[in-house]
Amino acid sequence: MVQPSSGARREADGPGAVPAELTRFIGRRREQSLAREALERSRLVTLIGLGGVGKTRLALELATRARDDFDEVRFARLADVLEPALLGYTLNTALGVREQSARWQLDTVVEFLGDRRVLLVLDNCEHLVEPIASLVDSLLRACPGLSVLTTSRQVLGLDGEAVVRVPPLSVASDGSAxxxxxxxxxxxxxxxxxxxxxxxxxxxxxxxxxxxxxxxxxxxxxxxxxxxxxxxxxxxxxxxxxxxxxxxxxxxxxxxxxxxxxxASIDGTYELCSPRERQLWSRLSVFSGGFSLEAAETVAGDATRDSILELVSGLVDKSIITRVMQAGEPRYAMLETIRQYGAERLDADELAELDRRHREWFAALAARADDGWSGPAQVEWLDRLRWDYPNLRVALQSCLADDPRRGMRLVASIENFWLASGFLSEARLWLDTLLAADASATTDRGRALRLSSWLAVLQNDHATVPQMLEEAGRIADEVGDGALATYVVQTWGLLAMFQGDLATSIDRLESAVAGFAELGHLTGQLHSLFELGIAYGFAGDIERAVHWQRRCQDLAGTVGESWWSSFSLWAYGIDKWRQGDIDGAESLERASLRAKRALDDRLGVGVCLEAMSWIAAANGESTRAGRLMGAAETVLRQVGMPIEASRSMLTYHQETQETLRLHDRRAEAAYAEGAAWDMDTAIGFALGEVSGNTEPYDVPLTRREMEVASLVAAGLTNRSIAAQLFISVRTVEKHVDHILGKLDLANRVQLAALIGRAADGP
Structure with a gap:
């Protein structure tokens, strides 16, 4: 019988011992947990991921921590084993098996392992997947106490194999520790x-x-x-x-x-791919941020759809692309590093052809979003456009170079996406650049001019609007585009409203409502109904304002539209507030805000928070009003729509500010608190899902100051805080001084007591 050469547990520094690492192991808590759970339920676990992503290091950490769960833990590096015939001998070395026969024998290894509980780590299996899979399968069937942990760039494909994907390390958002x-x-x-x-x-x-x-x-x-x-x-x-x-x-x-x-790390993955997989990898590099299977088939394929699906599957298996669910369907993502590697292998002619296909595909996608906008699929369309936002940018850049008219069409087709995402300034930049690249009097130019005018109104850039609208009107007449002509009239009405000329605004908007109704243009009709109701409300004719908002609600309800319907709820809430119906106003604004959250409509969220601050102030809730107004200003500033753009809204805003100053000296602190919130926190507060600041002080601390204050309260010295936050001791000292000054405290003991009270709640 074959026996271990030195007892049941091999020497820690033997040939197959788990190597000791010289650097600290960082992070990977989630992957460690998943892998440990997998090892408990399966005897074969594969850590799969891109080259250089840290599979080996994770496997070593898992193996080290698993020593108490097995009689032995053995490690075999396979990266340099290029011939399948050498696998058995490498395994013998790792296990400490002394082969007596002239040729390697599986039975010798099986006899050696017996019933002992052994964890065998096989590192870097991707280049010999089939022979390794065959060997592992035979060992697992013959040795009931054996468990195998492998690292690979593709799965072994065996029954019972538990696969744990190893992604890149997390990168926290801006401002986080x-x-x-x-x-x-x-x-x-x-x-x-x-x-x-x-x-x-x-x-x-x-x-x-x-x-x-x-x-x-x-x-x-x-x-x-x-x-x-x-x-x-x-x-x-x-x-x-x-x-x-x-x-x-x-x-x-x-x-x-x-x-x-x-x-060199990515070269290894590239060599694993078949020639057709390599070609597809390079072609997929034309996408930015990710792509759908349909987009890959149309833009990167030149064969049957089935073959593209097979190739994409192969790239997923090799961790070159990853599959994610977005906007209700599977999408595929590629790291920028992998994308650049593939892009280097495209020649100029092929790249030009791929660019053409790419811009045509995304212009067509934008047109489909425009056609399907006024219906129940608005949330899905916004999700899809947001996911493809990097690709839309790439397509627009390509259009600017080779097809400006198509670029104008693309921008105009997704006008509500620009608003919802808070990209007003970017949309105008694209429009300005594309309009300068092609001055032909086409419908595409007319639509681009109209949209640029509308955005300029929202951004308080009113002086630029008349010239653009006049040119758009002339183009509409020349090409006979009734929808464009009516949109021009509508935008004249919006400009008049924002400038306080409500009589002119109402006249233009009534014409737009009638024009869109005659054309059967549902989106334009909903848009105009909402704006007409707003104009009547600002003019003080609440009865007519409510009439038009109800018409907008009714029409939206027949088709399941939510974008303009939610704006209409916002306007209806303002009307209720002006009538003194605080409860009714609050209810409508909450309904609008919930719809805006579902749409992730940043502009809509901003105006809802602003209106809710007016309502809270009228109800005597000065602290709530201050927080909401501060939050609204932050959101609207990020979107690019200043409250000053609308004269009527500015009047309400200023009246509320004056009310807050008269009734509560703490309103300024509340305003600063709300202004520091992110949008999710602001929405949660407005809807009553989260409370406001519970600290027993009014002056807000920055996120970094809160980190330092919490560590001070935990008893850490400045040097310890500096080491934990990776900053200098001097920087910590400055933070502590600022915190004590802001909170009017004398020392660290008082700060610790204050933070402790805050942690206990109000």
Missing amino acids: SAESEAMSLFLDRASSAVPGLVVTPDEQEQIRELCRLLDGIPLAIELAAVRLRLLPLGELVTRTADRFHLLTQGSRTAPARHQSLR
């Missing part, structure tokens, strides 16, 4: 080793966040970048990531060749 970002934590840890005594300022923290985002959170890329700090300042390092494959070289001399550079 570095401790919340696995990618930033890794960079800071490795950078501190590369540059001893490294001190990072708050501004540099944001540069590191951007660097990690640009590198897609790929651990290998981050570690290579950290080493480059020996030669380059952080700002230049961020700039040079555009040429990442030349920048990120010269890894550790002891690392495997595939980890010596970012390009």
Whole structure:
């Protein structure tokens, strides 16, 4: 019988021992948890992911932590095993099996393992998937105590295999602590080793966040970048990531060749692909941010749809692209690093053809969104357009270079997307650039001029509007486009409303309502009904205002439309408020805000919060009113629509401000608190789902100051806080001084007591 050479548990430093790592293991709590659960229910677990994403390091961490659960844990590196015939001998070495026969025998390994509980880690299986799968299958069937943990860029495909995908490290959102970002934590840890005594300022923290985002959170890329700090300042390092494959070289001399550079790591994945998979990888690089299967088939394919599906499946299996569910359907995403690698392999002619297909596809998508807008699918269309926003940008850039008219058509087709997403300024920039590129008197130009005028009204850029509307009107007459002509009349009415000329506004908008009704243009009719009701409300004729808003509601209800219907609810709530019906007004505004949240309509959320601040002030709720008004100003500023754009809304705003000043000196602090909220918090507060600030002080602290204050309250010294937040001791001292000054406190003991009371609630 074959026996282990040195007892039941092998020496820790033997050939198959789990190697000790020289650097700290960072993050991966979720993946560790998933993998441990998988090992409990399955005897074969595969960690799958892109090259350089950290599969091996995660496997080593799991193996180290699993030692108490097995009689033995053994590790075999397979990256350098190029011949299937050598697999058995490599396995013998890892396990400590002494083969006596002239040729490797599976039975020898099976006899050696017996019934002992062994965890075998097989690292880097992707280049020999089939022979490794066959070997693992035979071992698992013959050895009941054996469990196998593999790392690979593609699955083994065996029955009972539990697959745990290893994604890039997380990169937290702007302004969050570095401790919340696995990618930033890794960079800071490795950078501190590369540059001893490294001190990072708050501004540099944001540069590191951007660097990690640009590198897609790929651990290998981050570690290579950290080493480059020996030669380059952080700002230049961020700039040079555009040429990442030349920048990120010269890894550790002891690392495997595939980890010596970012390009070498991805080269290994590229070599695993078939020629057709490589071609599709390169063609898919024309997309930005992701794509649907339908888009891939149309833009990147030149064969049957079934073959594209098969190739996409192969790229998913190799972790080149990932499958996600977005907007109710499966989509596919590709990391920017992988996209750039594929793009390098496209020649100029092929790239030009792909660009043409890409812009035509997304212009057609925008046209479909426009055609299907006035119906129950508005939320789905907005979700889809948001998901494809990077592609829409790429398509517009391509249109600007080669087809400006198509670009104008694309921008105009998704006008409500620009508003809902808060991209008013960007939409105007595209329109200005495209209009300058082609001055032909076409319907596309007329639509672009009308939309640019409408956006200019909302942004308080009224002086530019008349010239654009006059040209759009002339084009409508020349080409005989009744819908465009009616939209021009409607926009004249909106301009008059925002400038306070309500009689002219009502006259123009009534003409627009009638014109769209005659044309059977549902979207234009709903839009105009809402605006006409608003104009009557601002003019003080509440009865007619309510009449038109109800007509808008009724028409929207017949087709399941929610965009203009929710604006109409907002306007109807203002009418109720002006009538003194506070409860009715609040109810309507809440209904509108809930609809706006479902649509993720940032402009709509902003005006709802503003109207709700007027209602709260009228009800004597000065603190609530201040918070809502502060939140509204932040949202509207981010969208690009200042309250000053509408004379009537500005009047209500100023009247409410005056009321707050007269009734509550704490309103200014409440206003500042609301202005610091993100949109989700503001909506939750407005709807009563979350409470406001519960700290026993009025002056708001910044997010960083709150972090420092919490750590002070926990008893940490300035040096300990600096180490935890990766900032200098001097920076911590400044934060503490600012916090004590803001809160009018004498020392850290008082600060700790104050934070403790806040944590206990009001």
